Structures are given as structure tokens and as C-alpha cells.
Amino acid sequence: MAYVRTFFLLLALCGFYVIGVPVQRLARRRGWALARLIPPFFARTICVLLGLRIRFEGEDLGPKPRMIVSNHVSWSDILVYASLETPCFVAKSEVAEWPLLGTFARVQDTIFVRRDNRADVPRVNAAMAEKMMQGEDILLFGEGTSSDGEGVLSFKPSHFAAARDLLRLYPAVTSVTVQPAAIAYTSAKGKKLDAAGRRRLAWFGDAELAPHIWLLLKSAPVECVVHFGAPLAFCAESERKAIALETERRVRELAEAQLAF
Secondary structure (H helix, E strand, O other): OOHHHHHHHHHHHHHHHHHHHHHHHHHHHOOOOHHHHHHHHHHHHHHHHOOEEEEEEEOOOOOOOOOEEEEOOOOOOOHHHOOOOOOOOEEEEEHOOOOOOOHHHOOOOOOOEEEOOHHHHHHHHHHHHHHHHHHOEEEEEEEOOOOOOOOOOOOOOOHHHHHHHHHHOOOOOOOOEEEEEEEEEEEEOOOOOOHHHHHHOOOOOOOOOHHHHHHHHHHOOOOEEEEOOOOEEEEEEEEEEEEHHHHHHHHHHHHHHHOOO
């Protein structure tokens, strides 16, 4: 079955490159509603072909403007979240060059950040604030990198300042929603994953992309659960480091509850 899924995955990618990419670029340029429909359709299609079974649960999303803050386990996290709606991702600049997600990220107008250049943070935060004011959700991986799936790394507070910048630029807005979310890959081929299994399916460190895609295809079906926690309100008097710490605490609790289930 892995070979069959691979064939259809390649077919779908070819169709996306030939048809989906130019149509999506045109739709975004013209402001068509179609621009919000193509990415989740593409993401859901690829998730199905990869053998990912996705379940969203937990709290309702808070009001916009909204920033969803999640832990990060694998490159496939992007497709999982994109299958729900069309958030604007904040991603490291290297993602733009990836063969699969790079094209998807570029046509989604992803905000790319140069991780090795702190001077780039104000530009990124300003872009995040503008996207949220345009009605788009921002998806921020709070750890700034992917983990081995066994825990949540410390959150970096720098990009939480985007909420503060938004409130300063738009005084009529009283708060920005910070929505904690935890993602976990919980089972493969109908069996619950143990610590070793979760680490095997995680994509982190210097792992190569192509072998991991093949591993995911061979492990299907893989169940992926996203649990949304209670939203926080980032107000004018809020302190970004405190909000980052509280969001990290809530995401860690959600992730631990998923792994203990």
C-alpha cells in the first residue's frame, strides 16, 4: 500500500504544481475567496495520501485577531494545521527551499524568519500583526524548532511581541487571542505508539526529509491528534514573556495528557 500511496502522492503533487500553484497565486492576487479554499483542500488531500488520520478536539477557538501557538514535532504538522483552515505560518527561511512544503509555504504567503538574525524579529512581528488584522490566523510554533515528540521545549517569547505590536498599531483592538494547541502522533497501524515509536515518527535535528516521508507512508495509518486549550487574551497591559510562559505551560499540559492517554 505504501507504493500505491506514493504513486498517488506524486500524482497529486504534480497536479498541485501544474494547476494549484498558479491558480492559488492568481486567487491571492485578485483577492478571491478561492484562495482560502485551495490550501486546506491540498493539505487534506496530502494528509489522506500520507495515511494521516487527523482529529481536532478541545476548546473552541477564541475570537480574532488570533495567534495559534503549538508545539512542533514534524514537517507534517504544517499540513495537519492547514487541513483545518488556512493559517499563515511563521517558518524558518530554509523551509522556502524544501521540495514539497516550500512551494506550499510560498503560495500561502508564509512569513519566513531568519533564525540566525535577531534583527529580523521586528520585521516578522510587524508582518504577523498585519496578517492578523487582515483576518488571518497566525500559526506559531512556540519552540522555534521541532522536538522528538516526547516533550515540549522552552518557548521563545520574541514573536509573542506581534500581539503587542498589533495593539499599539490599532488602538481600537482591545485584545489578541493566544490559542494554545498541542499536536501529537499517537498511533501507527492501529497500535498505540510508545516513546520509541513517537521518537521514530518525529522529524527533528538533522533528519532528512525524503526518508521521513517514506517512513510515514510505511507506518500508515498514523493517527494525529490536535488538542486546543483554553485561549488567553493578550491585552495592552500583558507582558509577552509572561504570556509565552503561560502558553508553554498549557501546551505542555495538553501534550502530556495526549501521551498519557
